Amino acid sequence: MFGLIFPEIVESHTIKIEGLYHLFVKNAVKNDVSVNESSTIFCITGANMSGKSTFLKDFGLAVYLAHLGFPVAASSMRTGVFNGLFTTINLADNLNKGYSHFYSEVLRVKQVAEEINRTKNMVVVFDELFRGTNVKDAYDASLAIISAFARVRGSVFLVSTHIIEVAEQLCKMKNIGFGYFHTAIEGKTPVYNYQLCDGVTNERLGMLIIENERIIEIINAADQ
Numbered sequence: 001m002f003g004l005i006f007p008e009i010v011e012s013h014t015i016k017i018e019g020l021y022h023l024f025v026k027n028a029v030k031n032d033v034s035v036n037e038s039s040t041i042f043c044i045t046g047a048n049m050s051g052k053s054t055f056l057k058d059f060g061l062a063v064y065l066a067h068l069g070f071p072v073a074a075s076s077m078r079t080g081v082f083n084g085l086f087t088t089i090n091l092a093d094n095l096n097k098g099y100s101h102f103y104s105e106v107l108r109v110k111q112v113a114e115e116i117n118r119t120k121n122m123v124v125v126f127d128e129l130f131r132g133t134n135v136k137d138a139y140d141a142s143l144a145i146i147s148a149f150a151r152v153r154g155s156v157f158l159v160s161t162h163i164i165e166v167a168e169q170l171c172k173m174k175n176i177g178f179g180y181f182h183t184a185i186e187g188k189t190p191v192y193n194y195q196l197c198d199g200v201t202n203e204r205l206g207m208l209i210i211e212n213e214r215i216i217e218i219i220n221a222a223d224q
Helices: 052-068 101-119 135-150 164-170 206-212 215-222
Strands: 015-020 031-035 041-046 076-079 084-088 122-127 156-160 176-186 189-198
Touching: 015 052, 031 041, 031 052, 031 156, 031 176, 031 189, 041 052, 041 135, 041 164, 052 076, 052 084, 052 122, 052 156, 084 101, 101 122, 135 156, 135 164, 164 176, 189 206, 206 215
Parallel strands: 041 156, 041 176, 084 122, 122 156
Antiparallel strands: 015 031, 015 076, 176 189
16 A cells, blocks of 8 residues: 565665655655765755755654664665664754753764764764854854764765755765755746755755745835
8 A cells, every 4th residue: 555665684884775755745756865885975955845854754764664674665675784873853952951953963963973983883864964053153064074974984874954065065075975856946936846866956945935925025014
């Protein structure tokens, strides 16, 4: 009914998934992804609402279910056995401890780094690192952290970023793969196909979305 499959377990630091999709999305678009010992990081770019976060959740869920011995929502999957799975998706601040969103992100990345040093062989999913700080710090921090993780052997990483300049700099590294979700513009309306393509996109749609919602017009009307 759902087209689930049991993954093939292999003896390598590899995850290759074909036809990965979201189980609860009607008519979900299927995508392929691969990370391995020669390409340990897969970096994803794309405009707002193009599908980056959903894809990362699909990937993380597939890895988790595969390690439990359950079937996954994909056409096929080959995976090594990893020692753990870390994600930073929808990370929140912590009012009880007085942690800002940014500091929560920093502590999460530190936790990942410490765990990789202890146990090795991890799967890590980062969704738009350091969104809780200013653009300059987010750029510098994202580039430094991802570049450092790219030198780690034995673990694999899926990373999304909305800072295109970060991805462009990472292209200089040999062991990072790249994919992007394309968005077409029809008139002034973004049209998403949720299909993962090879490479890095330079699409920027934030202001278009704001203009389509007429936010500036609404604010100006309140001043009259």
